[in-house]
């Protein structure tokens with residue numbers, strides 16, 4: 001009885017519990033939508049999505065498609081970390097999407113136009129992300145411009161600048177950027193044998209890197225003086241000021257680091273050669289926005305975010321296994337969007353749990 | 365079945381939090397039309413008990429009866445419906461709304477979906493006039509003083525026509541004059557048949573206003589006494605379990621060199637253009653307590669903001685230990701200056717941090733707490749916090765790891781005082797340091813302030829309470845409308861004279877240095 005109570009109060013337990021509820025709710029709503037469209041096939045369709053790579057009977061195929069999911073987990077996790085980091089400073093970094101875009105631009109341009117090795121390309125992405133994040137931070141700190149507004153505007157600016165820049169390194173016949181492997185194999189992130197393990201040439205060190213970075217972010221936020229300042233600023237800006245912290249600098253720094261994280265995430269994807277940038281695209285890639293959902297699902301904890309990012313990408317990739325003879329192909333996107341959307345409700349559920357607990361307090 | 369004489373009965377109430385039993389089988393009976401005081405040390409469980417009555421917490425054991433019928437107060441809305449209203453210890457106001465909007469919040473009258481503020485305004489102005497609350501309905505909460513915020517809270521409750529009124533330390537922030545007013549209001553309300561629960565740490569107030577008083581100590585019910593049949597001494601003995609001395613012993617000050625020198629200082633208020641502090645000059649020497657007295661809202665807050673660097677000054681010069689700090693950063697100033705802020709929730713604490721993290725809020729960057737690589741030395745922080753917690757008797761459920769938000773108001777205040785005094789400053793700026801503390805704790809803090817003085821610290825005390833001013837200070841400066849209008853020796857003045865200056869009826873010009 002006593003244990004049960006303290007467990008319910010435990011912050012970590014609450015986060016996991018709320019995340020599970022969100023996942024179940026998301027799957028349920030997704031299922032209902034499928035059932036409305038075609039009740040007979042809904043169960044099988046849902047299972048297809050959940051199975052993702054496990055839809056394949058052979059282990060080698062399973063590994064390969066697990067690899068495909070992981071390739072996209074890395075950038076998603078980085079975007080989620082970006083949002084997470086800024087959130088701790090009390091900032092909602094919706095600009096992660098744009099920072100991701102400039103990261104793609106810088107890393108691809110470095111690889112294709114300047115023929116730089118992969119690590120230089122990553123550093124270029126980082127620099128671009130820092131600049132893009134700093135813009136939001138400077139506007140916030142000195143102009144009191146809300147970071148959501150400036151972030152959204154910069155997302156679009158980033159998109160069109162990137163389309164223009166990468167237009168100079170695109171294939172002659174298509175709007176896609178040239179394949180890295182055909183001009184500069186040095187720009188592909190090395191794999192240290194991961195490729196042969198997964199039998200998937202897109203699986204690179206980017207994946208373990210992103211996990212290491214997540215742990216590093218967790219360490220910075222919870223163990224260092226810098227993290228102490230950032231979180232204090234996020235919790236109570238006035239107290240931060242009272243204690244002599246430089247809150248303006250903290251806001252800018254936080255967004256710069258957030259920008260770097262998202263941008264490096266983009267380089268992790270594009271320098272694996274998995275995708276080419278489409279220079280005619282007219283929507284900001286969803287990666288940055290999905291990062292928001294992953295952060296919340298991960299309980300605003302960098303470690304939790306690793307698992308949340310995996311889950312979200314797992315479902316997103318799983319959507320591809322929906323039978324397009326029965327369901328229109330947009331449905332896959334719709335279902336995954338619903339699930340991701342509900343994942344964003346974690347905080348809400350947590351809040352609900354807390355109020356419930358406060359009013360029931362001790363009855364359990 | 366005869367009609368019960370009780371408006372509210374709380375029977376056998378027990379409430380446990382992790383690590384602590386905040387209420388342990390407490391019984392409280394509130395008669396209709398009476399003013400019932402609730403007395404207890406910091407952390408005794410008063411606010412918790414009242415929160416249970418108001419539906420914020422559910423008791424683990426025990427029942428609540430309203431007018432003799434058992435009721436379940438599941439949430440504050442239920443309390444509202446039952447006619448139970450509460451003014452909280454820490455205000456529950458929306459900062460960016462106006463006073464009027466805050467008062468009607470949740471009970472707005474609408475017509476076709478549009479707010480009908482005319483009638484609300486009329487009712488509010490009537491109530492405000494009737495009880496002398498002097499409210500400006502269109503001022504924004506973020507722009508008004510703590511005192512006026514408190515009065516907004518009171519109006520909020522009156523506006524809802526509640527018949528059981530809970531006041532959790534309503535006088536902690538009011539000036540003596542305002543307290544007189546409030547006491548009149550409370551008596552009026554009781555005469556009109558409202559039943560009032562009143563928490564206060566000030567025994568003289570309880571003696572003046574209450575009909576009966578219930579005492580709790582460390583979560584346990586001690587007893588209820590008729591005020592006519594008791595004395596302040598007996599009350600404090602019931603509360604603390606031992607005798608408390610209410611006045612401070614102190615030797616004459618041995619003043620040293622000038623520590624703080626303020627010359628022609630002007631500070632703007634929140635709204636640009638209006639100067640809240642005008643051309644103020646004074647100094648504080650080592651080893652003396654200089655007190656700024658005045659009615660709330662006469663520029664004391666802005667003066668302190670200017671001194672501590674929270675807002676830039678618009679003119680004049682500030683020197684600390686001979687060094688010009690007029691435009692220095694907060695961090696630079698805090699090397700030699702400690703600051704016990706007026707609003708502990710706004711500035712003093714990061715409520716979502718643990719107690720230990722809050723204990724190092726002003727010195728987490730010092731080499732003893734952080735390694736060269738930038739890692740916090742958590743073990744050192746823990747030990748440091750635990751030492752402060754023990755030395756200054758800061759009570760909480762889970763010691764150093766307690767989230768500050770869950771601590772009682774008085775203990776939050778003690779934590780700030782511990783942190784600021786322990787830094788061994790040259791200048792201690794203390795704004796209302798004993799706000800919300802019980803008599804035992806006040807005695808303690810006063811002793812510590814005097815000990816700081818005797819150690820050679822210059823102490824600048826801002827207080828609204830004349831008793832505290834008279835007790836502690838070596839010199840008194842009275843502030844009125846942003847200017848210093850008089851300087852006094854506490855031994856050669858009295859409450860009446862100070863009151864005249866505080867209300868602007870009299871003024872002198874004071875030279876910068878004596």
Ligand SMILES: Nc1ncnc2c1ncn2[C@@H]1O[C@H](COP(=O)(O)OP(=O)(O)OP(=O)(O)O)[C@@H](O)[C@H]1O
Pocket residue numbers: 381382384385386404405406407408409410411412413453759760761770771772773774775800802
């Ligand atoms: N939500 C909470 N979670 C955990 N502990 C709590 C919570 N609220 C109060 N407490 C603990 O319960 C005890 C009683 O607190 P309460 O606020 O009722 O004291 P109080 O009598 O109002 O004191 P004060 O005079 O300082 O305001 C304290 O030790 C406090 O730390």
Ligand SMILES: [Mg+2]
Pocket residue numbers: 410411412453532772773774
């Ligand atoms: Mg209290």
